[in-house]
Amino acid sequence: MLDQILETKKEEIKQLIIPENEGLPHRSFLQALAKPNRRLALIAEVKKASPSKGLIKPDFHPVTIAKAYERGGADCLSVLTDTPYFQGKKEYLTEVKKAVNLPVLRKDFIINSKQIIEAKHIGADAVLLIGEALEPALLKELYIHAEEIGLDVLVEVHDQHHLEQVLKVIKPKILGVNNRNLKTFETNIHQLSGMISTIPQDTLLVSESGIYTNNDLDLVQQFGANAVLVGESLMRKEDQTIAIKELFGEPVYE
Numbered sequence: 001m002l003d004q005i006l007e008t009k010k011e012e013i014k015q016l017i018i019p020e021n022e023g024l025p026h027r028s029f030l031q032a033l034a035k036p037n038r039r040l041a042l043i044a045e046v047k048k049a050s051p052s053k054g055l056i057k058p059d060f061h062p063v064t065i066a067k068a069y070e071r072g073g074a075d076c077l078s079v080l081t082d083t084p085y086f087q088g089k090k091e092y093l094t095e096v097k098k099a100v101n102l103p104v105l106r107k108d109f110i111i112n113s114k115q116i117i118e119a120k121h122i123g124a125d126a127v128l129l130i131g132e133a134l135e136p137a138l139l140k141e142l143y144i145h146a147e148e149i150g151l152d153v154l155v156e157v158h159d160q161h162h163l164e165q166v167l168k169v170i171k172p173k174i175l176g177v178n179n180r181n182l183k184t185f186e187t188n189i190h191q192l193s194g195m196i197s198t199i200p201q202d203t204l205l206v207s208e209s210g211i212y213t214n215n216d217l218d219l220v221q222q223f224g225a226n227a228v229l230v231g232e233s234l235m236r237k238e239d240q241t242i243a244i245k246e247l248f249g250e251p252v253y254e
């Protein structure tokens, strides 16, 4: 699956025209994660569909969802901008950024510098770079480029091998461990457990994907996570503010 997505991205990049605007004022994704509202920082994801789960939220209104996440005390947002596989849109990111006060991550498959410049122009505060999708030299180049233009970077890996590959070339300030294998779609909430000893102490560590319950939060926190990235389990609920409170085991008054 990942290989197929990356082929699609190569085609998209050929057509890519970067909008001529200033972008929108930067909000620090890193600082928001470093000073979380709760015991674990929450990056709440605005996600309509995915290749593994199909359509997740049929009545999808990104701005309504983003505002509900903000009211629920999310620290940051992630917005899918990939269309063919996740039914996301670049416009969703811009609309969300304008509607809330939280830092916003562009969630897409970035393999080229043009996409990073584009991310800035559509209003992103941070970009995702995926270890499994990028040769180490290219990962390093894109990481440096993103930081140079004032974007924060979430560097994601799935396994120990790619973690070691990544750490040979960069020391990411924010590191995500994806519990989902992007080649098989299998999710394992224990994915992070053996990896913590390899990760530099001052790295902000995000556990990503397949997080459904308060128990899952306890587990990944025990493994050393400082933050979680949650999409599906929040999106499936009727009200995303209540969904966050339920996830964190807080009382919900209606």
Ligand SMILES: O=P(O)(O)OC[C@@H](O)[C@@H](O)c1c[nH]c2ccccc12
Pocket: 045, 047, 107, 108, 130, 156, 178, 208, 209, 210, 211, 229, 230, 231, 232, 233
């Ligand atoms: O919906 P979930 O299982 O809570 O997962 C959210 C997020 O981690 C997931 O969307 C994701 C993690 N890494 C990615 C890379 C590309 C696309 C999507 C992703």
